[in-house]
Amino acid sequence: MGAPAYREIIRFGPSYSNRWGARISNIFWHTQEGDSTAEELARFCNNPNNGASYHNLIRDGIVVAIVDTDFASWSVLSANPISINYCFAGSYASWSREQWMHRAHDIRIAVWLSLEDCRKYGIAATIIADPYRRGDGIADHNYVTRVLGIGSHTDVGPHFPWDFAKQVLAEYLHGDPAPPGVPNAIDEMAKHAPWLGAKLGSEQSCPDGRGKFAEFEHGYVYWTPQTGARPIPTHLFETYAELGWEAGPLGYPVAFHTVLLEGDVQAFEGGVLYRKYGQPGFYVTGMIGDRWARMGYEESSFGWPTSNELHRPDGSVEQHFEHGRIIWSPDGVTGLITLDGPDRIVPDRL
Template identity: 30%
Template sequence: MASSLPRILTSITLAIGLVVAPLPTLVSQAKDPETKTREISVSRGQTKKVETPKAKVSVVGATWRGNTGVEKAEYRSKDNNGQWSGWKELPVDDADGPDAETGEAGKSLQGTEPLVVPEGTSVEIRTAQKSDLYVAETGIKGNVRPGGAVAGAAPAHAAGGSKIGGFTYTSRKDWGAKGPRKGCPVEKTKVNKAVIIHHTSGSNSYSQSQVPSILRGIQGYHQNGRKWCEIGYNMVVDKWGNIYEARSGGLTDAVIGAHAGGFNTSTFGVAVLGTYSKPVNSSTLNSLKKIVSWQGQLWGYDPSGKVKLTSKGGTSKYKKGTERTLPRVFGHRDVGNTDCPGNGLYSQLPKLRISQPVKPGVPIVSDGIKKYYSKHKDETGPPQSPQRKTGKGVLQNFKNGVVYQSKQGVYFTAYSAPMRKVWSQHGWENGRLGFPKSDRYKFGHGWRQSFEGGAIIEHSRGTYPVWGGIQSNWERSKGAVKYPVSVEKKIGGKKPGSFQHFENGSIHWSKKTGAHYTNGGIRNTWSKHRWEQGRLGYPTSDPFKSGDRVRQNFEGGAIIHSKRGTHPLWGGMKANWERNKATLRNPVSTEKKIGGKKPGAFQHFEHGSVHWSKKTGAHYTSGAIRNTWSKHGWEQGRLGYPKTDPYKSGDEVRQKFQGGTIVYHKKRGTYVAWGR
């Protein structure tokens, strides 16, 4: 719709962003696309031209921060003949997005609907605000993976593809999808209850071979522009009726999308690619029927029925807590302020609400799950869905949680358990933790559940995973550091590794040293010397008892804890102490530098001192010889630094210095032999 843009629009907070994702035609054997972002500044009332790459289609959308939306943003495009279209509204999308109570909602930005721009088209965007535009370009390096779609041919599923529910679809791998944003895993709930139908809006003038690229562009806009974890829809259907897996997390799990703000939980979002003010063709409609029928069978409901859904917040139409009775198959406009899925497609929704028998009860397919269920009915509650495959195992939803069966055994995770949420944040059974190896069980004053790749610990200070070398060290420490109070975190820079904090200490890991814990005074002293980034580096041992002291070794030295305090040792000082610790006993100070004309260093011990200089190296002094040296001004006096440790010579003890020798005799006492 052409319109004249008002000079002043509703103000917005911070920036409005423009995301442009250029999408190359798919060819055989592609690698994952990479998204790069460049920033463009736009002054008040300015019209900004955005050149899209030639011979590529693009996905364009505007995003902004803050709660006040843009009333209107407009665009126009120039075709290959140099003709500009009239100004058209870029629709604000205030109905999509994550539910307010999900972790995904925290960083989500408001924005417009994504706009598909044809090949070689220039686009101009205008708004009355002073804005910053963010342009994200999705470029492909290499070719599509083996098994992916081929340029000029039908999508992968037309030649076999993946199958589910009696129909064939193109998998995420085959259209080149990226994984979820880092640190932003998709979330799941226990059951799906309805299907929401959408259209993506934008141009219908796309070729079949361009569809995978358009999907990558929409995913790029959702992830980089809107800051969602993933593409918002669960599935997408193109105008030929080809079906595409969209959001990650598994098609047989109740994955929470970002397609209908407030009503993503327990619904399956299906979008038809394009704008549908007119009805879709029979091929597309039949594909939608197959998806709806499959969802009904999978989750045990009749698509012709109705369901009560409660808004989770994040929608402009129904506030959080509002209950709505809706058809099992409904349009986005039924729960959001939008015309989606277009008048034509919306008019066809009754054709998707086909009554089908719902099998009474839910069969227990797996012998292993059946056996588990017979023993734990009170804990699991009744089954809620059929058994289905996931990774290298199977799962089944029950009223109170999910039972998983794999080579590790058959185990239960409760919906109410905090550790299930932590498990979801790390990719469920397909993430680093893998399948459960135990049920949740009492563990000291907390709870524990073991997994293929680690464990999750729940206690009064939180719920955290442990895995890898850090877990192994924690298991060996037998309670020395108690329970985890953080997740494992990576250490970058010149000394890469990782660490995890616990109630009574920390565990640090590096490739060279492995994992070792630190606690108490030793940990405090190490922290004062810049942890692993300092001179000591990573620990190479756990703390251990050695006589009347506790010692811990590090890459660059050691830390000694005794009744006289906790002090580090390194370099020449440490080497000399190692040879003479029976005499010197424990350190009582940290190494200190000596400046002036005779630079060096020293460190005091219970029964002496060690002094070092570049010329003489490190040597200890003790007893009467040390007292005599101190009376002559230590290293700053005529004697200078020691050149040897004390040594026996007949019935005397001698020690050589730069300026002479100090001699000790039991009867004659101590004297200095200068120059000798």
């Protein structure tokens, strides 16, 4: 059984902490206790002054990833280092079963993503519902309160349809296995991205033997067992090709592209590719990318990237942006805004 249809948006922000080597043992589901869209909730969580974040936010078939799962989100106090946390945006712990079932597809998405994380981190692929038992697996915030003795939250609430979630998990675990290579995964993805237009030819294997791709009128779709099928619009693909396709520094796409006011953005294994309309494209990654993200991405005082990372003779790394540059060195990361006179150092947002 293939993945449920959803649109993924990467909006990694500064609201996270190091796991400090802790083993991830659980995935916890949460309600928002509010009526935000996933993207509205992402903006709230990406303000570190609010002191709350999750790894994935889910609503109406949209998944916004705001914390990389290799790091800890700010969700369950001292259980943050051992957990991955999802929040159903626009949900309440007081909901009835009927209200929850109106979000059945989002529950299906949460199960799928949880299973993917279970496989990635070696977490037991089982759902722990009330009456709880202590152990590895998928549970909710109420489990953290009642079993781990941390905090006082009771979400996702007493009427959450855990039986439905368990049924979906069983389908993904024990359903008919997908044929080797999943030859139709690309076609299935194209059905959910009609902007791609008609398919031009058949799937082809990538030279590394890991993935497949197919060309469409307005882009390409790449697939691997680890990343699934992800479309790349022509506007971004032109830069992706210049960088060496999947063999280049970006690797395979891991998220859907996002259309911004002035251009497009898409996350790949090796970084996030940005291209402003009418301009060349560039990617951000690593500590320079993290610094730029904390400052507010393309909406920050730096603006859009205008180069890839440049390695300097002294061993430092520099990247140029519309209104400044960010420099990495062993001593730290420095952001500089270009002025009429000397460049001004921009304080970091930690």
